[in-house]
Amino acid sequence: MKELKLKRCRKCNALVKVLEDCNCKGCGIICCDEAMEEVKANSVDASFERHIPTYEKGGDNIHIKVDHVMEEDHYIEWILVKTEKENREIILKPKETPEMTVPYEKGALIYAYCNKHGLWKTVVE
Ligand SMILES: [Fe+2]
Numbered sequence: 761m762k763e764l765k766l767k768r769c770r771k772c773n774a775l776v777k778v779l780e781d782c783n784c785k786g787c788g789i790i791c792c793d794e795a796m797e798e799v800k801a802n803s804v805d806a807s808f809e810r811h812i813p814t815y816e817k818g819g820d821n822i823h824i825k826v827d828h829v830m831e832e833d834h835y836i837e838w839i840l841v842k843t844e845k846e847n848r849e850i851i852l853k854p855k856e857t858p859e860m861t862v863p864y865e866k867g868a869l870i871y872a873y874c875n876k877h878g879l880w881k882t883v884v885e
Pocket residue numbers: 806811828834835874875876877
């Protein structure tokens with residue numbers, strides 16, 4: 761399954777979801793006059809347990825949770841579930857609950873994005 765690809769600008773912190781990246785050598789998506797860097801999942805030195813999305817299977821669905829604070833300055837901004845056919849995403853605000861329910865699909869990729877600690881990913885077994 762094709763992974764979600766995020767790129768961030770080192771200067772202004774702009775963040776983009778890449779549908780199809782540039783394949784030229786020495787080229788890339790430019791922001792603030794330099795190539796944006798790829799954001800890797802599960803790569804920030806922060807609590808794994810507080811960021812990694814978890815899920816429970818119930819019937820034909822899975823219920824996804826992220827055990828993370830939802831404070832004004834530190835929260836999960838979105839949860840995105842990626843399968844071969846579709847992306848399902850919820851956009852979150854502080855004080856909301858970082859949970860969503862989607863149909864079960866083996867191999868689906870669940871991403872959660874923390875405004876301070878970046879991208880986290882779980883694969884559905
Ligand atoms: Fe965080």
